[in-house]
Amino acid sequence: MRIVPARDGGLARLRLAGGVLSAHAARAVARAAREHGSGVIEVTNRANLQLRGIRDDAHAALIDIALDAGLGPSTASGDDIRNVMLSPLASDETRALATQIIDAMQADTPLHALSPKFALQLDAGERLAMLDHPHDLWLCAFDDGARFAFGFAGTMRQRPSGAIHRNDVVTFVSSVLRRFLALATLEEHRMRDLLARIGIGRFLEAFDFDASIQNWRREPADASLRLGAHAQPYRTTWYAGAQTPLGRLDAATLEALADIADTQAEGRLTMTPWQSVLIPGIAAHDAHEVLRRLHALGLATDTHEPLARLIACAGSEGCAKSHADTKADAHRLAALLPSHDEGAVHLSGCERSCAAAHPVPVTLYAVAPGRYDLHRDARTVARNLTIEEAAERLARSHADA
């Protein structure tokens, strides 16, 4: 498990297979956060968890808790490469294929040299899927799952490079990763770095694939399906989804989510790349009661709620680079914004924009405590705003739209 230093103590990342966390493991994570950290638990934009404020003398105890809860890698050096994103509503079949890929990667020791940021996406065309995060390699099923389109160094919205048969997926992924490592220089950590130098044609020379699907495009997805109560695809049950406030939970809330999953669903949670949580496996007649319980815990369950569309980085509390306490300021902004479901707003403590894995239309870049420059579509439209001034600007632009 990777534990890195941050301003508020150690930052421990727990990788979840396809975002899934059993209720039992959720209680273990809550206990670890309470006993060995600050109690703050974050859902990341790769549907993993982070525990903040880990004490220096608690690393071994924390790792033991994670391993006991079944959250560790199968080999010590294989933790970082378990980086395969799925739809939160992926079928059991897709999850099984992802497990095969991850197992193959963990068993292949040379692949452990990949950067921890090297990321894969496996998709079956689900209506709820993150299509905006770029991945080093993505694969998307078509032809009723018989074949997978694939592409490199971009998002699934882009033109595919080719297609392979389902039976070849695991071998293909391993071959792609091995070829990347064979061709990349020490400075080239991501697929985009390598392809910028050698070109896609040379990279693909080593593979057999169908290149005649250039016009294939993935079906659109609907991110609003991450919130609310909905019938579950592939199942007879429902799921309920809710947004964690600015990607954060405390230990008591995570335990309460585990209780809901145990008593009214099938005992598991699914984290999403929108830093939200789904509870799958709910009987249809219980779905709205589960949603009510999620809302009572302080989670946003409707796209109209401001906290459903605000994201913020760690801010000055957790990061020495930050010019402002972005989390606290985002909570103040949420209280001032009108309810509507238009566009995400991102508060960033500095220009690095860690919290946004893809471009967000509106970003407030901190320039001093409580002060922000407002950027819209990558252009600066106002400088040095207070949170109240920013709220007024955002409300006005919504009214004008």
Ligand code: SF4
């Ligand atoms: S965006 Fe800047 S301030 Fe915020 S967490 Fe990243 S590096 Fe720190």
